[in-house]
Each structure stands twice: as C-alpha cells, then as structure tokens.
Amino acid sequence: MSKLKILLADDHAVVRDGLRVLINAEPDMEVIGEAKDGRMAIQKIIELRPDVAIIDISMPELNGIQATERIKRECPEVKVLALTVHQEKGYLDQLLRIGASGYILKLAAADELIQAIRSVAEGKTYVDREMASRITTDYLRKHSASGAPNAKELTDREEQVLRLVAHGHSNKEIANQLNISVKTVETHKANFMEKLEFKSRTEVVRYAVQRGWLRDA
C-alpha cells in the first residue's frame, strides 16, 4: 500500500518541523514537500500532486484562502486541510465554501491532526471538534426560535410603526414622522411585538425583510 502523500504550507519553520515529525511518525503517511508561502505552495502542489495539502490560513504572498481557491481550481483532486489559529466561524464558512475539506486549529493539531488527515483523504469533511459543537448549538438555536405561525392581524398603524422600527428609526423619530406621541409609538410597538410574539427588534427586521419592506429605504 502506498503512503499518503502530504504537503505542508506554513510560513513558520518551527510549525512545519513539528508537523513533519508527527506525520512522518505514522507508518502510512509521508511529507513529500513543504512551502513557506501561498505562491510556493501552489507551485509545489502542481508539481508534486499530494493527496492532502495542509495549508496555513495566514501566510505571506498569497494567503491560505486565496491559495486554496487556486488549488481547488487547478488541482481539484487535492484535498485541502486548513490549519489555523483562527477559531472564528467566519473563516471556516469561507474555507468550506471555496472547497476545503477540513479545518483544524493549531491549538488542537497535536491531538486531531492525524485523524483529520485520514478523514479528508477518505473524502470526508473534517471540522475541529470544538468548533463543530459550536456550530451545532448555533444551528439549533437559530432554527428553533422565531416566528409565530398564527400571528394576529396588525392594525394599519401598528404595521406603519413596525415598518419604521424595522428601518431603524428611534421612537422619537417615528413619533415626529407620524405626528403622534412617543408614548403612543411605544404602545403600538408593544402591541405588535405581543401579537407577533416577537421578543426583540431583530425579529422585527427579519419579519420586514421577509416581506420585502426594507428595500424602499
């Protein structure tokens, strides 16, 4: 059985050293090349055709995100495993969107790296364990909340106030615009919030977006 061919791209030699030692200790894996920036990584990948490319997100020249885009365009069969210090979901979203197969944090690399390499090599997607659990929680929260299916009818005035609230106007501005008192605005607001079972202004905005009310700003 041939060994898994792995390429390392990270601008820090110390990190590459650590990774290489760890990977080469596995009997079925072999580091076949290394790069210290994004541009070099692309050259090496085109030249060496590894099974898995481990790419640091923050690299000089082409960064990891740009590099991944190029790699997936030119050698789509190469699996990209992003390796990073960033645990913000935004990076993960973006990398998965442009075709990365895995995403692990440097913090967890010592424990998860080998398993991550195997997973992506088998065509699966690997996401750092801690981040995966955060995403799940987030997903559940977003999809369990929101919306009252049997919402009661709003009066014209309530709808008018709702639209203005959704547009981000303050109570005082709304009161001025509709020529009513701030207290009255507050009352209308409380009424439609209760009727629609809204708990925050964000839900008001989503409601307005769904109805296309925010385009005429």
Next chain:
Amino acid sequence: MARTGDYRWILETGLPQFVRGKPAGSYVGSAIDVTDRRRAKELDVTQIKFWEMVATQKPITEICDFLTKAIEALSDKALACLMLFEQDDQHLKLAKAPNLAKSFIPEIARIEIRRGNGSCAMAAIRRRPVVVTSIADNPLWNNVKDTALANGLNACASVPILSKGGLLGTFAFYYTDVRKPGSYDMRLLRLSSQLLAVAIDHDNHQTALQNAEQKYRSIFENAVEGIFQTTPDGRFTVANPAMARILGFSSPEELITNRIDIKGQHYVQPERRAQFQTLIDTHGKVEGFEIEVYRKDASTIWTSENVRVVRDENGKPLYYEGTFEDITERKVAQEARRELLLRIVTAQEDEQRRLSRELHDQMAQHLTAVTLGLKSLEIQTSGDSVELVKRLQKYTNKMAREVRTIATQLRPLVLEDLGLDAALSDYVEEWSKQSDIPVDLHCNGLLRRRLPVDAETAVYRIVQEALTNISKHAEAERASIIVDTRSNYVRAIIEDDGCGFDFAQKMRGPARDRRLGLINMQERAAVVGGTLNIESTPGVGTAVMLKVPI
C-alpha cells in the same frame, strides 16, 4: 358785578327815546345776563386747545401748564393747584400752581398722603372729591393749616385724578375766602381731573412705548448676534449692524442692497437652502441651523441660525426673521478635535492590531510548535516521563488559549480578514456565553461586502461598548443587534430589555463609569462623522442607535 360779588357778563340792547323828533336824553332797553353762554364758549375753546395739544403730542408739562392756567382763569377767583402722585414713595408732588403765593409753594412741594395733610392728601386717600370750606376749622388740615392760613388761604376743594391704573394725582382750587366753591367751579374741577387723567395716561403710555422701542432698537443696534429678516424668495429686508459686520459689509444698507439672492450668494452649499425651507415650512421655526456662508470678500464662515416664519392670515409665509452667530471658531475647534481624536483612535487601533498580529504570528506559532513537539515526545516516551509530558501539554495548551484570548481582545484579526459580520458574530457569541444573555444578531447588506476600515472599527467597538454596558448594568434577559448597511451609511442598533435608565439624568448623575461608557460611544461615533442616539425607558430597556456614513 352782582350783589353776591360775582362778576357777570351782560348783553345790553338799547334805543334812544325821542320827543317830537328830538332826543329826549333817555334810553329804553334790555339787559340779558350772558355769563353762562360766554363761559361755555371759553370752556369750549380751552377744551379744543387741550385736545389739539394732546393730539400733536405736546410735552405733558406744557399741557398741564396750559390747562391749569386756563381752568383757573375760568374759575370763580380760585387758585388752581395740580399735584402728581409718586408711586414709589406714596407722596403727592407739586406740578403746577401758577398763582399760589411763592412762600406757600415750598410747603406743598411734597405732601405725604395721610389724613390731616390737607384736602389733596385726603382726596388721594378717598379717591373722591374733598371740599374744605374753612381750613382753620377742618381736622383734615390739622397738620398743615398754619402755613395755609399764613398764606391767606382759607378754603380748598380737591379732586383726585384717576385712571384705570389708579391714582395719578389731584387737582385743587384754593380760595382766599372761607367759602364753599360754586357749582360751576366744582364742574371745572371734575372736568379738569378727567382731562388731565387722559393726558397723563396717554403720556405714560407713550413714554413706556418709547422706552420699549428704544430698548429694542438698542438691542438691535448693539447686539453681538446678527439679526435679520428675509423673504421666502431669498432677499434680506432687515439687517442689524452686527449682521453686516459679520458678513464683512460696511453697513446693513450695503448688505441689503447687494445680497439679493440668498441661495446663490449667501449659501456655500446652495442645496442647503432647500433643506432650510423644508424645515421651516414644516415646523414654523428652525433652531441651531448650521450653514457655511460667504462674506462680502468671498471668504467663508460657519454660522448658526435661529429663524421663525411670519405668515399672513392665509398661512402664506410673509418673511423669515431670526438671529445668527458666527461659529467658525467653534467649528474649526470641533473639527480639529475630531481629527485629533481620529488620529488617537487610529494610532491606538494600529498598535493593538500590531500586537494582536504579533501574538498570532509569533507566539501562537511557537506554542503550536511546542505542542506538536510534545506530541511527538509523548509518542516516543515511556515510563514516568509520560505523565510529565502530558502535564506540559496541558500547560502549553492553556497558554496558547490565553494568548489567543488576549490577541482577540486587543483587536480581532477576523475584523481585518473577513469583515464586520464575521467579527461581530464571533464576539457576540463569546459575549453571550460569558454573560449568559442570549443575543439575536442580524446583519443586513454585509454579505460579501466590506466597509471602510474606520467605519468597521467604529461599529465593532461601539457594539462592544454597548454590550459591556448591558452586562454591567442592564439586568437584561435578552439583547438584540441589528447592523443594516445601505449605500451610503451603516446603521447599528443595540437593544436590550433590561432595567433602562433616564438618559438625561444619567449624563449628569454620579455613575461615573457608565457615563463615561456613554460618552465614549458618542465620541467614537463622532470621530468617524457618525451620530449616536440612546433611547432608554426605565423598566422597558435601552436602544443604542448608531449611524455612520460610508
């Protein structure tokens, strides 16, 4: 002369007698007493003259002088005396007494209004005519009878001069005889007091009006602020010297003649005129309207205007009137301060960004290398050392997490790398976990869109500050954040359902750290040209509303 001592006017008609064609040396005729008719005519002439003087605004002393003398002449040998009331110290002051004895004048120059001080004092107290037929015997004269008697005055009738506003003075007839004034004299007294009331009232009114006008004129002429009146079609109709001076004209006239198109000649940004007109048409007034205007020499200054509209009976604007002041210095200082703040804030952000990068790029990488090395060591090691390696791994891991936290707190690189949406959602998630308050974040218009770095930073920092305030003070059950990006501005609203507060009171109150938090947010917004409003209702919650131009 009649037997009573009165003089009478007689109209006589006579025919000579003839005896056989020769004058008989005798006459036949009639004598008619025409005193009343003649008096009536003279009184008419006096009154006509009086009204003429009032109408032509003759000085009040001249009018009083004329009337006193004329009425005295019409009286039955009375000596007229006009006293005026002095409100301040409750005295009567002698105004006119053309024929009273010179030696008596100083005695009545000022009379205290109190019983026993003579007929005038009593008339002033009673507000009714007071007739004393014998000064010697009347207790009303107890305090002052000697001087009157010594000057040969034996009787005195006095009538108060009254207007709607109260006592104005008294008008009196003195007599040398012990006597009761005739009914005609009493009529003269009453009439005089009425005429004088009208004249004095009118004069007081005129004086007050003149004083007021003079006061306004003086304010208008000497004001530091410009005062003006303009027409809706954009001409100046009135301007004060300050207005001309501020705009560099030598006189208000020069300004009015030369500046005939406010929109074109006055406004540096002519489109602001339309804004001004919309504002004043809807609200009837405009306060603190700040515009940049041209001076005569084409240099520009910043001014702040307070203007109101004056309309005709159909509601059509007739003209605008108002005041304005030169705020150039304040404006320049404000702008300088804003720029300085922006430089400080930017320098601070740059430094934090640099440190954050450093931690990520250097420290974090080395720590990664250490964890990787320890992992290799763990695989190769056996025996007692395994425990040690595991412990070292734990420490290193902890250290790496701490470094990451510090770096993110300094300045999240995700803000640079991925933008506001990503940075906020991570920050909010972390904050929510720490504070145990659920947050609903909604970003609109930010997908694949990057904003100028200053705007992104300002919004991010203000959201941070607002959330910090919520966790420290609000006792909220939930919070929501909306970031809405439009073509030329980004708006953020951070709202909670906590205890709320009275904003105005808070800004004065003693909760120092909180006040600073609010001021910080407002300054942070101002630095990037944005505005920040806070709407809070005790018991309902607080909304922080930010708008930043992009």
